[in-house]
Amino acid sequence: MQTGNLLLLLVVMVAGAYFVGLRRSYALARPLGGIRHLHSLPFYFAMRSAMWCAIPALVVLGLWLAFDDSIIRQQVLAGLPAELQPTDASSYNLTLSKIQNVASGALPANFVEAPIAAAAENLQALRQTSAMALTVVIIVLCMFGGAWAWLKVSPQLRARQQVERVLQTLFMLCATVAILTTVGIVLSVLFESIRFFGKVPVTDFLFGLQWSPQTALRADQVASGGAFGAVPLFMGTMLISAIALLVAVPVGLMSAIYLAEYASNRVRTVAKPALEVLAGVPTVVYGFFAALTVAPFIRGMGESIGLDVASESALAAGLVMGIMIIPFVSSLADDVITAVPQAMRDGSLGLGATKSETIKKVIFPAALPGIMGGILLAASRAIGETMIVVMAAGLAANLTANPLEAVTTITVQIVTLLTGDQEFDSAKTLAAFALGLMLFITTLVMNIFALHIVKKYREQYD
Amino acid sequence: MSETTEKVRKTLARRYRAEKRFKAFGIGSIGIGLMALVLLFTDIIGKGHSAFFEYEVQLPITFDAEVLDVSDPRDEDELNYGNYQGVIRDALAERFPTVEGRQDTRALNQLVSTGAGYALRDMLREDPSLLGETRTLWLLADDDVDLFLKASEKQREDSRLNTKQQQWVAELEASGETRMVFNQSLFSYGDSREPEQAGILGAILGSLFTMIVTLVLSFPVGVAAAIYLEEFAPKNKFTDFIEVNINNLAAVPSIIFGLLGLAVIIGLFGLPRSVPLVGGIVLTLMTLPTIIISSRAAIKAVPPSIRQAAMGLGASKMQVVLHHVLPLALPGMLTGAIIGMAQALGETAPLLMIGMVAFIVDLPAGPLDAATVLPVQIYLWADSPEQSFEALASAAIMVLLAFLITMNTLAVVLRKRLERRW
Numbered sequence: 001m002q003t004g005n006l007l008l009l010l011v012v013m014v015a016g017a018y019f020v021g022l023r024r025s026y027a028l029a030r031p032l033g034g035i036r037h038l039h040s041l042p043f044y045f046a047m048r049s050a051m052w053c054a055i056p057a058l059v060v061l062g063l064w065l066a067f068d069d070s071i072i073r074q075q076v077l078a079g080l081p082a083e084l085q086p087t088d089a090s091s092y093n094l095t096l097s098k099i100q101n102v103a104s105g106a107l108p109a110n111f112v113e114a115p116i117a118a119a120a121e122n123l124q125a126l127r128q129t130s131a132m133a134l135t136v137v138i139i140v141l142c143m144f145g146g147a148w149a150w151l152k153v154s155p156q157l158r159a160r161q162q163v164e165r166v167l168q169t170l171f172m173l174c175a176t177v178a179i180l181t182t183v184g185i186v187l188s189v190l191f192e193s194i195r196f197f198g199k200v201p202v203t204d205f206l207f208g209l210q211w212s213p214q215t216a217l218r219a220d221q222v223a224s225g226g227a228f229g230a231v232p233l234f235m236g237t238m239l240i241s242a243i244a245l246l247v248a249v250p251v252g253l254m255s256a257i258y259l260a261e262y263a264s265n266r267v268r269t270v271a272k273p274a275l276e277v278l279a280g281v282p283t284v285v286y287g288f289f290a291a292l293t294v295a296p297f298i299r300g301m302g303e304s305i306g307l308d309v310a311s312e313s314a315l316a317a318g319l320v321m322g323i324m325i326i327p328f329v330s331s332l333a334d335d336v337i338t339a340v341p342q343a344m345r346d347g348s349l350g351l352g353a354t355k356s357e358t359i360k361k362v363i364f365p366a367a368l369p370g371i372m373g374g375i376l377l378a379a380s381r382a383i384g385e386t387m388i389v390v391m392a393a394g395l396a397a398n399l400t401a402n403p404l405e406a407v408t409t410i411t412v413q414i415v416t417l418l419t420g421d422q423e424f425d426s427a428k429t430l431a432a433f434a435l436g437l438m439l440f441i442t443t444l445v446m447n448i449f450a451l452h453i454v455k456k457y458r459e460q461y462d
Numbered sequence: 463m464s465e466t467t468e469k470v471r472k473t474l475a476r477r478y479r480a481e482k483r484f485k486a487f488g489i490g491s492i493g494i495g496l497m498a499l500v501l502l503f504t505d506i507i508g509k510g511h512s513a514f515f516e517y518e519v520q521l522p523i524t525f526d527a528e529v530l531d532v533s534d535p536r537d538e539d540e541l542n543y544g545n546y547q548g549v550i551r552d553a554l555a556e557r558f559p560t561v562e563g564r565q566d567t568r569a570l571n572q573l574v575s576t577g578a579g580y581a582l583r584d585m586l587r588e589d590p591s592l593l594g595e596t597r598t599l600w601l602l603a604d605d606d607v608d609l610f611l612k613a614s615e616k617q618r619e620d621s622r623l624n625t626k627q628q629q630w631v632a633e634l635e636a637s638g639e640t641r642m643v644f645n646q647s648l649f650s651y652g653d654s655r656e657p658e659q660a661g662i663l664g665a666i667l668g669s670l671f672t673m674i675v676t677l678v679l680s681f682p683v684g685v686a687a688a689i690y691l692e693e694f695a696p697k698n699k700f701t702d703f704i705e706v707n708i709n710n711l712a713a714v715p716s717i718i719f720g721l722l723g724l725a726v727i728i729g730l731f732g733l734p735r736s737v738p739l740v741g742g743i744v745l746t747l748m749t750l751p752t753i754i755i756s757s758r759a760a761i762k763a764v765p766p767s768i769r770q771a772a773m774g775l776g777a778s779k780m781q782v783v784l785h786h787v788l789p790l791a792l793p794g795m796l797t798g799a800i801i802g803m804a805q806a807l808g809e810t811a812p813l814l815m816i817g818m819v820a821f822i823v824d825l826p827a828g829p830l831d832a833a834t835v836l837p838v839q840i841y842l843w844a845d846s847p848e849q850s851f852e853a854l855a856s857a858a859i860m861v862l863l864a865f866l867i868t869m870n871t872l873a874v875v876l877r878k879r880l881e882r883r884w
Contacts, residue, residue: 069732164780168694174686175695178707178754181747185718188725251491258488275495280866281502282808284837285859288844292852293505323498330495352470354477356484377713384715386811387837391844411717415814418724436721440714447713 003065006135010061010142014054017146021049024153032155040160048159049149051166057141064134072126076119084115099123189440192433199427200228205434207231211397211408213417213428228431230438232397236314236407240389241382243318243403244325248382249375251322252329257359259330260337279327287391290320295392302404310406312394318403321388325378332377336370336454337363369453376450380443386411410435506863510856513645516658517611518600519574520639521553523582525592535590544586546579547571550601558630569627575602577647577659600641605657605850607631611640622849648857652823653839657850660843662858664825668738668818668833669807675742675829676749676806681799683746684753685788688795691754692761693783712751719748720815728816735817736832744812749802756798760791765884793880800873804866810837836862 025045029035035042076099077086086092095116101107102120109117153159197205208229255275259268295316302309309315340363348358364371394406395416417432527533529552532544554570555561561570578601585599586592603611610621610631621628634640652664687708695701723744727733733740764787772782813819818834819842826833834842836858843855 066731160778164778167780168690171686171690171694174683175690175704177683177687177747177750178704178711181711181722181750182707184726185714185722188722188729189718192725251494254488254491255495258485258492262485262488271492271496274499275492278495278499280804280808280870282810282837282862282866284808284810284840284844285502285506285863288840288855288859289502289505291844292509323495323502326495326498354481356481357477359484380713380715384717386715386717387841390811390814391841411715411811414717414721415811418721419814419817419819433721433725436718440718443713443715444710447710451709 002131006061006138010054010057010138013139013142013146014050017053017142017149018046018050020146020150021153022046024049024150025159028153028155038155039158044159044163045153045157047163048157049146049153051163052145052149053142054145055166056145057138060141061134061138064130064137068130068134072123072130075126076123079122080119081115084113103127185440189433189437192430193437196427196430196434199430204228205230205431209399211413213413213431226427228427228434230410230435232399233408233410233413233435234438235399235401236393236397237383237409237411239401239403239407240314240318240321240393240409241379243315244321244382245375245379247319247322248325248329248378252326252378253333253371255326256330256333256337260334261355261359261363275327275330278323279331281324283324283385283387284391286320286324287387287389290316290388290392294320307404309404310394312392312406313404314393314407315403317389317392320392321382321385324385324388325381328381329374329378332374333367333371336367336374339370340366369456373450373452373454376446376453380446380450383446384411384439384443386415390415410439414439506856506859510853510858510860512612513648513850513853513857515612515642516645516647517603517608518641518643519603519607519634520598520600520641521550521557521574522596522598523549523553523601524596525549525582525586525594526552527593530586530593532586532593535586535593541583541587544583546582547576549582550574550578561630566626569624570630573604573607573627573630575604575658576656578602600643602647602658603640605848608658609850611635611642648854652825653821653834653842654823657848657854660851660854662836662839662854662861664822665834665836665839665858666861667826668741669835669837671738671826671829671833672741672745672813672835673803673807675739676745677799677803679742679746680749680753680802681795684750684799684802685757685795687750687754688757688761689783689788692758693779693787708751708754711747712755715811716748716809717811717815719744720812722747723812723816734830734832736820736822736834738818738826738829738831738833738835740816741813741818741835742829744816745806745809748809748812749806752802752805753795753799756801757791757795760794760798761787763794763884764790790882793876793882797873797877797881800869800876804869804873807869808837808862808866810841813838814841836865 022042022045025038025042026035029038029042032038038045073096077092077095080095084095086095098107098112098116099119100123102109102112102117103123109120112120205228208227209231210227210229211232212227255271259272263271291312295311295313298313298316298319299309299311344362344366345358348362349355353361389409389412393412394408395412396406397408397413398405400407414432414435417428417435526549529548530544530546532540535541551567551571554574555567558570561567581602582599606622607627610618610623610628613621618628623631631640647659648661650663651659651661654660691701691704695704723740727740727743728735768786768790769782772786773779777785813835818838820832820834821842822832822834824831840855840858840862843851843858846852
């Protein structure tokens with residue numbers, strides 16, 4: 001039976017268990033003189049039997065679906081004769097996909113060796129058996145769970161407490177999804193990175209000046225061995241982020257100061273949401289704007305004054321990225337500026353300082369830690385930003401600080417290395433995970449540091 | 463007058479100038495931000511508005527049974543293998559009888575889209591009596607012809623059409639045998655290699671399925687997590703650890719979630735590539751922090767008196783939360799969820815990682831069919847060398863922005879309508 005149908009069946013059975021539980025509790029209550037003689041409301045008895053019916057079955061279903069395919073694959077491959085047994089990872093994948101293609105009918109059985117065809121039949125049969133067994137197991141579990149709940153119903157049963165405890169555990173499990181996600185991220189990038197560092201030494205990766213991830217496809221092929229020195233990528237990322245921050249920090253900061261200290265209410269209600277629209281525009285739209293409008297414009301400008309500008313210059317990507325993070329900087333700066341106590345402003349103005357002097361000499365120093373934290377957060381956004389650089393920055397890893405040349409970034413390389421067909425364990429794809437690890441660590445450290453600064457600062461005035 | 467007053471007097475003009483300058487910087491900064499916004503929108507509308515219309519060419523088409531090689535239009539097989547290009551070729555040759563030579567004939571035939579043949583087939587299927595008849599029909603023009611007709615006098619000089627083709631098209635235009643119609647194919651087809659036949663329906667459906675998966679997974683989980691953290695969680699290290707994780711996940715670059723999806727969901731659990739289900743799961747993990755944070759704010763906004771009143775009447779903690787706090791906090795949670803969804807709808811990078819960049823012509827029918835989403839379609843078209851795709855990408859951006867603006871407006875309206883001030 002298909003999983004979808006099975007789930008439908010499960011829903012029907014759980015609903016059945018609910019009604020049986022409800023009827024049962026009413027039946028128990030009647031001779032006692034009404035439901036007020038039960039410990040809990042009938043609803044809780046019904047929920048309890050529904051949970052008994054659903055939870056064991058769902059747990060088994062989840063585990064089964066997660067693991068049955070890999071177990072079946074192992075079984076099928078173990079059944080192959082010795083000469084067809086895969087020796088390494090790539091032949092393992094090849095054999096497996098061959099078997100799967102025959103099994104799904106995409107490849108006629110007479111195109112492959114007889115043992116493979118047999119294995120495909122074996123695979124089909126095992127899959128069918130697994131699906132049958134799963135259906136039976138789920139139905140039996142549902143029935144046993146429901147029956148158990150039905151048997152245990154008694155007027156003294158603390159059904160509400162049990163149901164509430166299950167719900168609370170469920171809520172807690174939902175909250176731990178955040179932990180699981182973090183763990184998943186760390187483990188996935190870490191494992192692949194360790195495998196990558198098994199092939200390429202860490203020092204070569206961190207300090208190498210040459211990035212050309214094209215490796216030879218076959219052992220006998222004459223090709224470059226592939227160089228994985230990530231310094232050009234780090235430099236490129238830093239260059240583009242620096243340009244972005246040079247645009248975003250002054251503009252964002254000054255807008256925040258103007259909106260918080262000078263602007264009338266009318267201006268604020270219009271200008272603030274308008275600036276925030278910039279934050280809501282998808283990054284792919286900025287990428288489109290950078291690649292098809294800003295980059296040609298900068299190139300044309302450069303040509304008209306006799307400068308040689310690359311068509312995928314770092315300047316175009318950086319400028320547009322700067323525009324994207326303006327609202328980010330301005331809203332963070334706005335928060336910290338408005339958090340500076342009014343008494344400090346009044347004190348400075350009372351001593352005869354002008355408004356701008358108050359801002360520059362009193363408010364800005366008081367808000368500085370918070371602003372620094374905001375800038376750090378903005379920088380981590382710029383480093384992790386992907387679509388703008390994928391569309392507007394280049395692929396060539398140039399080690400340069402000239403914003404008019406094309407540079408490449410960490411995120412661009414991750415996307416290029418991983419899109420399209422690839423083997424999962426070549427150094428090329430593993431390199432993407434190593435870059436991902438670098439990106440994750442960098443942004444994580446920056447975020448923690450930034451949040452720390454912001455938090456420490458806030459405690460001073462509250 | 464004291465010495466200090468004198469000193470202050472002297473510098474006063476300078477200080478006021480500095481004050482004015484500072485204020486001007488502030489106004490200038492806001493001006494830069496707003497100008498960037500206006501530039502962005504005008505650029506995209508300027509590039510994209512033309513893609514909502516397309517040109518058609520008028521030709522007298524003869525459904526000649528011999529040329530078509532169709533004897534019985536009711537026979538599906540025969541109908542599918544009909545030589546519709548031949549009929550169009552004949553019609554073009556008739557319209558421009560002076561054209562001779564292989565090269566010129568080929569150039570002439572390129573004026574009409576290859577998709578026009580399918581339109582003829584569909585007409586014949588609908589009305590079999592057309593066989594042998596001649597009808598004057600409007601046929602879809604090729605994308606280069608379309609660009610040429612849309613271009614201004616000056617831009618026409620660098621058209622991809624050769625001089626002869628330009629003459630023919632100009633002749634058709636002068637005699638009123640071309641017309642501009644609403645581009646229906648944009649909203650009724652999937653992707654295509656031919657710009658005039660490419661549409662965004664496939665991408666919209668892919669986005670829809672992805673968003674459904676994201677909403678179904680992230681809203682219940684996010685709300686449950688928020689309830690636990692606000693109402694039940696004991697103050698201990700474990701709870702602190704969860705909170706730190708949520709705050710950090712909110713700032714992790716989106717591409718990292720793509721790596722997680724590739725390594726764990728596709729690599730470990732073996733789900734297929736390029737499907738909205740996987741995209742939805744990845745986007746769920748990405749939007750979950752946003753939804754949890756906004757849901758917690760909504761729960762916090764419910765005053766403690768409500769909880770105390772319910773508890774005073776004998777409700778259990780769980781009953782207080784589910785019967786009283788949750789219904790009151792739901793509008794705020796919904797607003798947060800809509801904003802999270804809007805974020806997810808515009809997200810591109812993690813979906814590139816899990817293979818939703820494939821060239822897919824067929825419309826997806828469910829969350830397990832290979833599909834692409836609207837932002838990825840924009841990326842693909844923006845990367846295409848053909849110029850017509852640029853206009854298509856802009857048009858797709860306009861559609862995407864329309865969706866996002868609708869969602870955000872909905873969130874604002876919901877907040878105004880439903881949220882209660884205590």
